[in-house]
Amino acid sequence: MQQIFNFIFKNSTRILFLLLLSISLLLTIQSHSYHKSRIISSANFLTGGVYEKINSITEYLNLKEENDALAIENARLKSILFNTKDTTTIKKPDNLKGVLPDDIVVSKVIHNSYNVHENFLTLNSGSNDGVKTDMGVINSLGIIGIVDRTSPKYSTVVSILNTKSQINAKIKKSNHFGSLTWNGKNTGFVQLVDVPRLAEVRKGDTIVTGGQSVIFPEGINIGTIYKIYKEEETNYYVLDIKLFNDMTNLGHVYIIKSKDRDEVNNLEKGNIKDE
Amino acid sequence: MNSTLLVNIFRFILLLALQIIIFNNMNFLGFIMPLPYILFIILYPVNSNKPTLIISSFLLGLIMDLFSNSGGIHTTACLILAYYRPYLFKFAFGVSYEYQTIKLNESLTPERFSFILLAVVIHHFTLFILEAFQVTFILDILIRTLLSTIFTIISCIIIIYLIKPNKR
Numbered sequence: 412m413q414q415i416f417n418f419i420f421k422n423s424t425r426i427l428f429l430l431l432l433s434i435s436l437l438l439t440i441q442s443h444s445y446h447k448s449r450i451i452s453s454a455n456f457l458t459g460g461v462y463e464k465i466n467s468i469t470e471y472l473n474l475k476e477e478n479d480a481l482a483i484e485n486a487r488l489k490s491i492l493f494n495t496k497d498t499t500t501i502k503k504p505d506n507l508k509g510v511l512p513d514d515i516v517v518s519k520v521i522h523n524s525y526n527v528h529e530n531f532l533t534l535n536s537g538s539n540d541g542v543k544t545d546m547g548v549i550n551s552l553g554i555i556g557i558v559d560r561t562s563p564k565y566s567t568v569v570s571i572l573n574t575k576s577q578i579n580a581k582i583k584k585s586n587h588f589g590s591l592t593w594n595g596k597n598t599g600f601v602q603l604v605d606v607p608r609l610a611e612v613r614k615g616d617t618i619v620t621g622g623q624s625v626i627f628p629e630g631i632n633i634g635t636i637y638k639i640y641k642e643e644e645t646n647y648y649v650l651d652i653k654l655f656n657d658m659t660n661l662g663h664v665y666i667i668k669s670k671d672r673d674e675v676n677n678l679e680k681g682n683i684k685d686e
Numbered sequence: 687m688n689s690t691l692l693v694n695i696f697r698f699i700l701l702l703a704l705q706i707i708i709f710n711n712m713n714f715l716g717f718i719m720p721l722p723y724i725l726f727i728i729l730y731p732v733n734s735n736k737p738t739l740i741i742s743s744f745l746l747g748l749i750m751d752l753f754s755n756s757g758g759i760h761t762t763a764c765l766i767l768a769y770y771r772p773y774l775f776k777f778a779f780g781v782s783y784e785y786q787t788i789k790l791n792e793s794l795t796p797e798r799f800s801f802i803l804l805a806v807v808i809h810h811f812t813l814f815i816l817e818a819f820q821v822t823f824i825l826d827i828l829i830r831t832l833l834s835t836i837f838t839i840i841s842c843i844i845i846i847y848l849i850k851p852n853k854r
Binding site: 423424427428431432434435436437438439440441442443455457458461462465469522524525526527528529531533567595659 | 706707711713717718719736737740741744747748751752753754755756757758759761762765766768769816817818819823826
């Protein structure tokens with residue numbers, strides 16, 4: 412017994428180090444494992460609060476660009492409004508398929524990272540505003556990411572600039588599907604992989620979200636085809652997509668809840684049970 | 687005695703605040719980010735007890751991870767740097783480092799510079815390996831380590847000179 416205590420006393424620093432190292436390695440590995448949200452995230456009142464304070468100062472620097480973007484969006488919506496033939500039945504300007512107006516939460520990016528391989532955003536609305544995990548996040552130009560974790564007032568978002576993110580997308584013209592990933596290199600471009608060879612792809616074609624996932628409604632802009640590669644082993648195309656969004660400069664965003672989501676999820680759960 | 691403790695607590699908070707408010711928003715070429723918060727571990731008094739340093743480095747890394755949504759990569763890198771710091775001292779200043787009173791925030795001699803360089807390289811290399819977590823990114827890891835090391839050292843030296851107490 413005495414020797415055990417002696418051993419522990421002698422190596423107390425090393426034991427402490429190994430203990431803490433195993434905790435931190437566990438956190439690291441846990442954060443890298445797919446489909447598991449991390450324990451440590453910036454969706455809590457401490458980091459969220461600090462980021463909100465910082466953002467309230469720095470947002471003045473981007474006020475001009477933010478105003479320009481809003482003015483352009485306003486003009487677009489006005490043009491839709493004025494060009495409708497029958498003005499008595501005004502269509503909802505932003506009628507995304509399967510989304511009701513009250514399913515959209517307006518939020519603001521209070522922290523944005525884009526310099527590592529797995530990037531996350533922090534938004535200033537959380538479960539109090541009805542935000543839940545796996546909701547889609549977009550802005551006026553295109554998609555941004557998927558909600559990862561929420562706290563009462565804040566939430567984190569897996570950016571599309573994250574090597575672990577995979578989003579169903581299609582070519583607008585031909586309806587060929589692929590999945591949207593990021594190779595971790597350039598913040599202006601993402602990759603659309605697993606596009607079948609049969610698909611007619613041309614440089615400049617628009618890529619939109621596909622209808623196969625319940626996270627995003629169909630037809631939200633992503634970007635245009637910039638470069639086309641052929642994968643020799645698999646006979647699939649890999650497309651470099653130039654994003655409409657500047658992911659390094661984000662302001663206001665919309666969090667959308669698909670109307671059909673719960674229904675589809677329940678259906679799929681039921682199917683699994685039946686099998 | 688107590689003044690050292692206070693200075694260290696102050697340094698801990700100040701460096702974290704600097705890192706989060708200013709340096710986290712610096713992105714040269716889109717991916718180079720200086721990380722001068724590890725100055726806390728580098729400047730920690732040489733002869734003070736090790737468990738305190740290890741625990742405080744753990745907390746330092748954990749707070750950084752909270753703010754950057756990065757799992758445990760800063761924590762691991764900080765812990766490894768804190769644990770191997772005595773070996774780095776031995777390497778840079780010779781075996782008898784414990785008997786000298788090394789004050790890093792005096793003039794920059796080659797020994798001090800080599801110590802800071804080694805510490806930053808060890809920290810950054812661990813950090814970027816854990817951040818990428820894939821062998822295919824090895825070239826990327828090396829480039830990031832090299833470039834970020836340069837910028838971290840520059841910012842560290844600037845901070846050291848700024849907080850140096852003026853005398854004589």
